[in-house]
Amino acid sequence: MSPATFAADVVVFTDSRHPVKTMGGERLIELDEGPRIEAELSAQLPADPEQATAIVKRRLNNGGADLQRRIASAYQGVADAWSLGVTSIPSVVVDQRYVVYGEPDVARAVARIAQHRRPQP
Template sequence: MERPHPRRWLPAFALSACLTSPALAEPAIEVFTTAGEPAVNVPSGVAVIELDAPGRLDAELSQDLPADPELAESMMRERMATPEWQEVADRYADSYLGLARAWQLGVEKVPVVVIDGRYVIYGQPDVAEALREADHLLEQEGRR
């Protein structure tokens, strides 16, 4: 993923009621970033997906493997037989699901906050601030 660029707002349908009305269901919020671009002020329950996690896990899993392919395969099979492997395997699967979700949404750059899979704010690592920006922009659109 590329470095962040100036904030960009991609509105779709009326989300303002979701952000301001307690009577309606909370909007689904997803944050896509990388380890080098951490998200801050993330409300509880908000998914933060680090798009570079699969590569980091690949490096972790292949750490200290020998150059000999047969020996490396044997060592990986031993690692996979340990109880710790299930946790790593779950993290690995989750990281690729996050990557697939970003692709599905058409994420172009990070950091990005996606609201209800339809509203996108690029370039804002502060999630609480991105939600305030979204609310403000939707209020402006509602007055037109």
């Protein structure tokens, strides 16, 4: 059986500086996505606060619903990490109960969890 067989829900927490090897089907949360979006919105703004505000509003409007979803998803990911008690990255969380820290290969982390969950003879 594949490692994914043992995992109904797999969530991976990382950031852009800690790439992971995904296995497919997991939820990938990059905890620095929110600040990266903010940096996009605030890139090359003028010093004048009124002009800067107008440009950011225009960027937000031009981004539309897709940008709003990206922002919401980015900060929901941070909230999810906090609520699960994630303490370091990368981390692979299975079924909101088991976690492996520091393993960038998601399939290997899930396999370690599956091995732990197997009934002992």
